[in-house]
Amino acid sequence: MKKIIILAGNGLLPKLIINKCKLKKIFFYVLYFSNQQYLEKYPNALKVTFGNVLTELKKLRKKGFNQILMAGSISRPNFKDLKPDLNSIKLLPKFVKKIMEGGDNNLLKLVINELERFGFKILNLKTFLPEIFLGIGNQTKFKPSRSNLLDINKGMKILINNSKFDIGQSIIIQHGSVIGIEAAQGTDNLIKQSYPYLRGINQGVLIKMVKKKQDSRVDLPTIGLKTVKNLKKYSLRGVAYSANKTIILNKIDVINYCESNKIFLFGL
Numbered sequence: 001m002k003k004i005i006i007l008a009g010n011g012l013l014p015k016l017i018i019n020k021c022k023l024k025k026i027f028f029y030v031l032y033f034s035n036q037q038y039l040e041k042y043p044n045a046l047k048v049t050f051g052n053v054l055t056e057l058k059k060l061r062k063k064g065f066n067q068i069l070m071a072g073s074i075s076r077p078n079f080k081d082l083k084p085d086l087n088s089i090k091l092l093p094k095f096v097k098k099i100m101e102g103g104d105n106n107l108l109k110l111v112i113n114e115l116e117r118f119g120f121k122i123l124n125l126k127t128f129l130p131e132i133f134l135g136i137g138n139q140t141k142f143k144p145s146r147s148n149l150l151d152i153n154k155g156m157k158i159l160i161n162n163s164k165f166d167i168g169q170s171i172i173i174q175h176g177s178v179i180g181i182e183a184a185q186g187t188d189n190l191i192k193q194s195y196p197y198l199r200g201i202n203q204g205v206l207i208k209m210v211k212k213k214q215d216s217r218v219d220l221p222t223i224g225l226k227t228v229k230n231l232k233k234y235s236l237r238g239v240a241y242s243a244n245k246t247i248i249l250n251k252i253d254v255i256n257y258c259e260s261n262k263i264f265l266f267g268l
């Protein structure tokens with residue numbers, strides 16, 4: 001029987017993976033990094049820290065778990081909270097070096113490389129849970145205008161160029177003007193913070209894209225119901241996303257909300 005470890009962060013995604021494992025009768029074990037009440041009841045789940053996760057992974061490896069799915073948002077660790085055990089302390093110099101270099105890609109590449117070195121296979125979420133992705137083109141009956149398409153094209157070019165700096169996956173543009181670029185604040189705060197700088201309503205566009213050369217097994221851009229509700233609340237016309245590479249949580253609800261509120265959902 002296939003045995004999968006779910007390295008779980010915050011959000012809905014780990015729940016969806018657990019449900020899929022149950023449906024497919026896949027034996028799973030969850031290692032989670034923050035307080036998750038729904039996981040506390042599972043006998044096959046354990047809360048871990050960055051300091052002891054490697055030890056727990058090695059224990060599971062001995063029990064036949066050799067595949068990993070990484071899901072959900074995980075905050076960067078604070079140096080003073082690391083408290084590495086004997087297994088993790090060997091990796092501490094590499095880990096600290098990548099944190100100091102900044103950016104998520106550097107850190108995630110290190111994590112993946114080390115996990116593979118220990119004999120784990122990192123699974124691709126697109127293969128395991130294809131139903132949470134959307135394809136190319138319009139996903140609602142509301143299409144981006146010519147002006148929106150020009151903004152989308154400009155946003156794509158900026159995000160592709162910014163990939164080398166590893167600074168974010170989202171940008172908001174209105175009539176050719178860059179209103180805001182995502183950094184550490186996240187997409188929802190980007191939308192909120194950009195609102196005072198918009199000229200008129202329902203004209204700005206959110207563009208979310210994978211970074212150039214990004215490993216598709218981790219940290220994919222994500223759109224959820226909260227995201228599209230914020231588009232409506234803060235007067236944005238719609239969102240363009242990387243087709244087949246962007247996680248759409250509550251996909252049916254997201255599409256229905258966009259339809260009801262005249263928001264476009266456009267795959268690139």
